[in-house]
Amino acid sequence: MAVYTHLGAEDLAQLIAHYDVGRLLSFKGIAEGVSNSNWLLETTQGRFILTMYERRIETDDLPFFLGLLDHLSAANCPVPRTIHDCDGAAYRMVDGKAVALIEFLPGLSPSTPTEAQARSVGAALGQMHRAAQDYPNTRNSTLEPQDTLEILDQCGTDALAGIDPALPDILPIGARIVADWPEHLPGSIIHSDLFPDNVLMLGDEVTGMIDFYFAATGAMAYDLAVTHAAWCFDDTGEACDPALGAALIAGYESLRPLSDEERAALPLLAQGACLRFIASRAQDWLETPEDALVRRKDPMDFLRRLEFYRANGQSAFA
């Protein structure tokens, strides 16, 4: 979480002149985003988030991500609109890096969500899945269970055991998840990363779903399972709050009822979600020096969740 690039007031004023957003009054670099830099801007016409994409590879996907925000926003989903420049472009290049201007939305990310909040988040996710079904663009996920299992295989048993002696257990478990993975569940564009950090709320109302940079074509029930794993446990994954999970699913079904097949698949989908976060955390752990300023997130937090889903099956979602 950092601002990787220095943008001066004059650089920014020059950039903003390409948009019909009024005159710049304030800008602050904000500590959000892992692979991009973000600033909160205020102009005479409102507030905006300016994002600079620091990794070259993301630029190719920007039309998909930024167009999705416009599509969902037009369908009244609580997501920020993309502000297009005076030529209609969704992003511009500054010093070889893509930048996009996005609507600022108020709200706070809950760290200890209530049932009412979980219900609202479920409903917002269901609304988003429905609205995204007629989004004309597609994007392949690179986070299917097979992909994430490969990441863990590349880490290797010894390195995984170095993080925690129990962590290599994930390799055979992951192989079973991949083998049993359901195909042909109803699809849409899915958020894929709807952690509380990526949801803004005022009271019980969702005012914003943000950070769609993992969005891809995928199974809607998988997105719900990701959200369940992200919202319904304490940080360490030791305690699941079933009431939160029930509220999340009830909220979701108020907008989009699950089919029997989707409901039956939830335990495995949730295990697949955990597999993915175990893989990304293990990879980050091994790539981050022990003495780095960044706090490494423990992959075991999601191995505990995975074990919960394996042990409880369908009753985890009752």
Next chain:
Amino acid sequence: MAVYTHLGAEDLAQLIAHYDVGRLLSFKGIAEGVSNSNWLLETTQGRFILTMYERRIETDDLPFFLGLLDHLSAANCPVPRTIHDCDGAAYRMVDGKAVALIEFLPGLSPSTPTEAQARSVGAALGQMHRAAQDYPNTRNSTLEPQDTLEILDQCGTDALAGIDPALPDILPIGARIVADWPEHLPGSIIHSDLFPDNVLMLGDEVTGMIDFYFAATGAMAYDLAVTHAAWCFDDTGEACDPALGAALIAGYESLRPLSDEERAALPLLAQGACLRFIASRAQDWLETPEDALVRRKDPMDFLRRLEFYRANGQSAFA
């Protein structure tokens, strides 16, 4: 520049409840401050900066700093007010760390200031010096030339030469600055660090002077000399823009004319200012690993400024 501490929405809402500022609508960690964490908050009553002081030592000085903001703000200087809690306290403790709530001010820090902007900054500094003269508290500076020369002595000739072969020249130059340092110039509370980063402007108007954490009792003309060294050169210190300097001093004198003695002292005071930034940058350079993510600032940028002031004497300020 970072946010060192995680504050959740619930933690923050709990903290804000101790202040009469309304209900929280948004908060973002902002990438400002070196030894503290900062958040931009929006409530139903306005916007505020929340600062958490990460270093224990600063807490003892907080009443001085926060009271100064109130004093200057009451005198219509463009500085943010301290927001006191419902018990009247200027700061509170959270998890053993002091936090303070400060008024948010609009404006942008110019990276290539104009003459009109330099004039306004000079006037704002003069206004501040006058307003601070009846501030009842004092604080000893730890950044007198003698102190900063000691820092360079502790670095040692070899280490300084490792940064740049010409850098050890600063030791005998610094000794002469210390020997000739003028005493008994008219004093007040001085900002001591009024770089463009610490000034917010809208057009040619100063909307905010911020970051008073080096403020101390000191010679007003020294503060003007610091500001001259900070505003009137390009980044590397190779080119001085005399018109910017003239505008800065004219603006200052429009509020507070310099005495003959102060004017005569400016060349040496400016060299003392450069000595200080050479010392702090050399120390940071030697303490920051070469491969750190933080960009190290080159002490030579201020050795070049110092040479300019030595070579040009009084004409640097004409």
